[in-house]
Amino acid sequence: MNVPKHWRAIPERYRMEAGKCRKCGEISFPSRLICPACNHNEFDLVNLSGKGKLLTHTIIRTAPEGFGDFAPYAVGIVELEEGVRIMGQITDCDPEKLKTGDKLTSKFRRMNEEGKTGMIMYSYKFVPDIGI
Ligand SMILES: [Zn+2]
Structure with missing residues (x-):
């Protein structure tokens, strides 16, 4: 971007x-x-409250350029309390232990580094409410 x-x-x-x-x-x-x-x-x-539950997720083991230091990581679809479904990275957990229905909260985190410029992007990610 x-x-x-x-x-x-x-x-x-x-x-x-x-x-x-x-x-x-x-x-x-x-x-x-x-x-x-x-x-x-x-x-x-x-x-948005940023609070929701995990509907489905997958684990990325081969990360695209700029995301390499995060792999393996989970990407999932989260249904927020407001009924909105959004896709996002799930962090601060063991991705292998995530399961459907887990409660998550969005947090503001470093996203990736922009190629040659080295500019660091920030965005929201989801963190399980119960640390796993
Ligand atoms: Zn309307």
Whole structure:
């Protein structure tokens, strides 16, 4: 990801800002221009709790460039308390011991280093509530 794109993504990545439809209350993350549930186009910004449960996950053993020092690591789909499903890296745990239904909380962590520039990117990752 290049630097301007990274900066544009900051509200979403750093504060977990989502759009809540003013008509039907559907929460979209990232926020959208049109509500997928009712096609309305006005939203209020809400901050997601970052708390949720693991729906499914996989373990990455051969990491892409820039993620090598994290492998092996788990990537999973987490259903947040608000009903939003988001994909993210799961950290601070033994990935082999993760299981469906585990409770997780998002944390702000270093993501990867940007190729040649060495710029370090930060974003959210998920951490199991019970350390494993
Ligand atoms: Zn709606």
